[in-house]
Amino acid sequence: MTDEQPTPPEKIRITGLQEAQLLDLQAVEARCAAMFYEVGLTDKQVAPRTDIEMAKLPRSHDVMVAEADDRPAGYLAWADEAPGVAFLATLLVAPIHQRLGLGTRLLRELGEATTKLGIKTVVTPCWDVAPWALSFLAVRGFQHLTGKLPDKLSQWREQREAELAQPGLRLWWAETDGLGTVPGLPRPS
Helix, strand or coil: CCCCCCCCCCCEEEEECCHHHHHHHHHHHHHHHHHHHHCCCCHHHHCCCCHHHHHHHHHCCEEEEEEECCEEEEEEEEEEECCCEEEEEEEEECHHHCCCCHHHHHHHHHHHHHHHCCCCEEEEEEECCCHHHHHHHHHCCCEECCCCCCHHHHHHHHHHHHHHCECCEEEEEEECCCCCCCCCCCCCC
């Protein structure tokens, strides 16, 4: 994250991925990758997607884009995976727009979409060396994917955990109902 104080956007809008957003989102990917490089991750671990790779995302994921004052500033990509778990593959917000509510808003939209589909849990990977990301997830009700878990989540873990295993990468999960809210604060309407 940067030390400069960003100006909150006057308007945040969540859209589906549009072709006109690809170059801006590719720049978001590059800026976020730079943050990960600063904490020791490599290009192999966090390589930014090209615009072509991004354009292909909707073939296997639902993609939600956060616009700050009509400019793409972040996005998430998720997939409904058997046996009914939302896998949040990517959640990125440009460093200059972090801590302004865009990531929280994206999570809230994800929670509402998955809840309507009857999906009760979401899982996402997070690097241990990224304290800003760990804190963001923890404050929003995510916890490590360990211990006693709901049945569907245990089944999902048995199917997917081995292929996602990388040193320093942990899986986190949360209930989808109320996702994107911060405990102790009222839920925005």
